Amino acid sequence: xxxxxxxxxxxxxxxxxxxxxxxxxxxxxxxxxxxxxxxxxxxxxxxxxxxxxxxxxxxxxxxxxxxxxxxxxxxxxxxxxxxxxxxxxxxxxxxxxxxxxxxxxxxxxxxxxxxxxxxxxxxxxxxxxxxxxxxxxxxxxxxxxxxxxxxxxxxxxxxxxxxxxxxxxxxxxxxxxxxxxxxxxxxxxxxxxxxxxxxxxxxxxxxxxxxxxxxxxxxxxxxxxxxxxxxxxxxxxxxxxxxxxxxxxxxxxxxxxxxxxxxxxxxx
Numbered sequence: 001x002x003x004x005x006x007x008x009x010x011x012x013x014x015x016x017x018x019x020x021x022x023x024x025x026x027x028x029x030x031x032x033x034x035x036x037x038x039x040x041x042x043x044x045x046x047x048x049x050x051x052x053x054x055x056x057x058x059x060x061x062x063x064x065x066x067x068x069x070x071x072x073x074x075x076x077x078x079x080x081x082x083x084x085x086x087x088x089x090x091x092x093x094x095x096x097x098x099x100x101x102x103x104x105x106x107x108x109x110x111x112x113x114x115x116x117x118x119x120x121x122x123x124x125x126x127x128x129x130x131x132x133x134x135x136x137x138x139x140x141x142x143x144x145x146x147x148x149x150x151x152x153x154x155x156x157x158x159x160x161x162x163x164x165x166x167x168x169x170x171x172x173x174x175x176x177x178x179x180x181x182x183x184x185x186x187x188x189x190x191x192x193x194x195x196x197x198x199x200x201x202x203x204x205x206x207x208x209x210x211x212x213x214x215x216x217x218x219x220x221x222x223x224x225x226x227x228x229x230x231x232x233x234x235x236x237x238x239x240x241x242x243x244x245x246x247x248x249x250x251x252x253x254x255x256x257x258x259x260x261x262x263x264x265x266x267x268x
Contacts (some may be wrong), residue, residue, distance in 0.1 A: 002024060003072070004062045005083060011038070012060060012076065013111070013193070014034065014111035014224065015037060015038060015111060015112050015125075015133040016036075016064060016109075016110055016111065016112055016113060016114050016131050016132065016133055017037075017112075018033060018034070018035055018114045018131075019033075019034045019036070019154070020032075020033065020034065021034050023043040023045065023052045023053050023065075023094075023207070024147060025052075025053055025061060025064070025065075025066065026043070026045070026052045026053070026065055026066055026067055026094065027065075027067040027068050028067055028111040029067035029077070030046075030047065030052065030067065030095055031046040031047065031162055032046060032047050032052065033104075033106075033116060034046060035114055035131045035136075037131070037132075037133050037134070038057070038133065038137075039056070039057050039134070039246070039247050040054065040055060040056060040057065040247055041053075041054075041140070042054055042055075042127060042131060042244065043055075043200030044116065045094035045095055046093065046104055047092060047095045047099075047102070048091075048093050048095035048099040048101065048102065049092045049093070049098075049102040049118035049120075049127055049220070050079045050082060050083075050092050050093040050094045051063055051065075051079055051081075051094065052065040052079060052094035052157070053164070054080070054203070054245075055064065056199070056201060056203075056247050057247075058088070058199070059157055060159035060199065061156070062155050062156060062158065062159065062194075062203050063078050063079060063080065063154075063156070063247055064078050064154040064156040064159070064160075064176050065078040065079050065094045066157060067094070067095060067096045067097075067247050069096070069097045070123070071219060072114070073201060073220045073222040073223045073237070074097040074222045074223075076097070077096075077126075077154055077223065078094075078109065078155050078156070078223050079093050079094045079154055079155070079203045080138070080151075080152065080153050080154070080155065081127070081138050081151045081152060081153075081154070081243065082150075082154055083127065083138075083140060083149045083150060083151055084120070084125055084144075084147075084149050084150075084154040085149075085150075085235075085238050086149045087144070087148060087235060087257055088122065088124055088125070088144040089120055089121070089124070089125070089144075090123055090127070090155070091118075091127070091245075092118065092127045092138075093112060093122075093123050094143025095170040096262040097141055099115060100121050100122075100221055101121050101195055102119055102120050102121060102127075102162070103118070103119050104116055104117065104118045104123075105117050106117075110131075110134055112215075113130065113132060113157050114129075114130070114131045114168045114210045115128065115130050115131075116128075116129045117129075117141075118180045119142075122144075123238065124140065124142070124144035124147075124234060125244065126140070126141045126142035126144065127138070127139070127140055127141065127145055128132060128262075134246050135245060135263065136244070136245055136246060137242055137244050137245075138151070138243050138250040139240065139241070139242040139243075139244070140237070140240055140241050140242075140243070141214060141240055142240075143237075143238055143239065143240065144159060146241060147238070148229070148236055148238045149229070149235050149237050149238075150227045150228060150229045150230040150235045150237060151207070151227065151228045151237065151241065151243050152226060152227040152228075152230065152235070153194075153203075153205055153226045153227075153230060153245075154222055154223050154224060154225055155224055157178070157195060157196045157203065157220070157224065158195070158198060158199045159187070159196070160196075161178070161219070161220075161223055161224070162178075162196075162222075163177065163178065163179065164178075164196060164197040164198070165177075165178035165193070165194065165195065165196050165197075165240045165249065166178055166195050166196075166197070167180075167185060167192060167193060167194045167195070167217065167224075168192075168193060168253055168254055168256070169182065169191060169192040169193070169217075170186050170187050170190055170191045170192070170257075171186055171187055171255065173254075173257075175253075175255040178194075178219050178224070179219045181217060181218050181219070182216065182217040182221075183214060183215075183216050183217075183231065184214060184215065185212055185213060185214055186207075186215045186228075188210035189206060189207075189210070189260060189261060189264050190206070190207040190210060190215065190228065191204055191205060191206040191207070191256075191260045192204070192205055192215075192217065192226055192254045193248070193260075194206075194226075195251050199250060199251075200249060200250070200251065200263075201247045201249045201250065201251070202247070202248055202250065202251055202256055203229070203246070204225065204244075204245065204247075204256055204259065204260055205242045205243055205244070206243065206245070206260045207228045207242075207243050207265055208241070208242045208243070208244065208257070208263075209239070209240075209242065210265065211229075211237075212238035213237065214229070214230065214231035214236065215227065215228050215229065215230065216230040216231050216232070216243075224242045226240070228243065229241070238264045244260075244263050246257045
């Protein structure tokens with residue numbers, strides 16, 4: 001839609017902005033797509049194809065990746081979706097010592113929608129990122145034949161992992177402390193949300209395709225490990241799957257549930 005200003009037609013201000021730079025917190029000069037919206041800033045690392053930072057509007061980074069070899073749970077393991085791990089390569093993770101490279105292409109850049117497609121170096125995997133004013137999507141659009149993957153959030157709720165963090169999910173409205181585990185197939189719509197007592201918002205992840213595969217959450221000393229299609233270290237996803245993620249400005253179950261339910265309708 002264009003707006004008339006004097007004698008000129010003025011396009012609307014973009015609510016999703018794409019720029020190019022580096023993630024200053026990632027440990028070295030790793031190039032990144034930087035996608036900015038009103039409620040989040042996403043750093044999508046260009047060579048690995050995964051998020052290295054996910055900033056809320058207060059400046060807290062809910063991932064906290066760095067590429068320091070040997071940092072483990074304190075940095076190099078963190079990210080999203082961390083999908084392909086020792087399954088015909090290692091792809092869709094911010095570049096660390098164990099990540100294999102991918103190529104990328106911006107295929108849509110509009111005021112309310114940015115799409116970036118990543119293709120693995122071996123050509124067997126494709127992952128599509130879509131960013132909208134309220135949230136982002138990751139979709140595995142090509143799966144290497146005969147292999148499986150998972151979709152994982154490994155990060156730090158509110159900017160730092162501590163015992164005041166919490167989660168709840170589609171299986172129960174009960175608030176769980178961060179060290180409590182979950183194992184089992186989440187009921188549809190399959191979602192989980194993480195919070196911190198010092199922030200007024202939560203970060204949610206919604207898997208759109210319902211299935212009978214296990215979903216698994218465990219805490220590590222310095223990060224979350226939430227995997228759709230994961231049980232222990234086994235991977236189960238072998239089809240095209242879309243996960244939405246974003247912030248909801250509430251720490252109440254009903255509000256989070258309403259937000260993710262509204263996203264279960266198809267996107268363009």
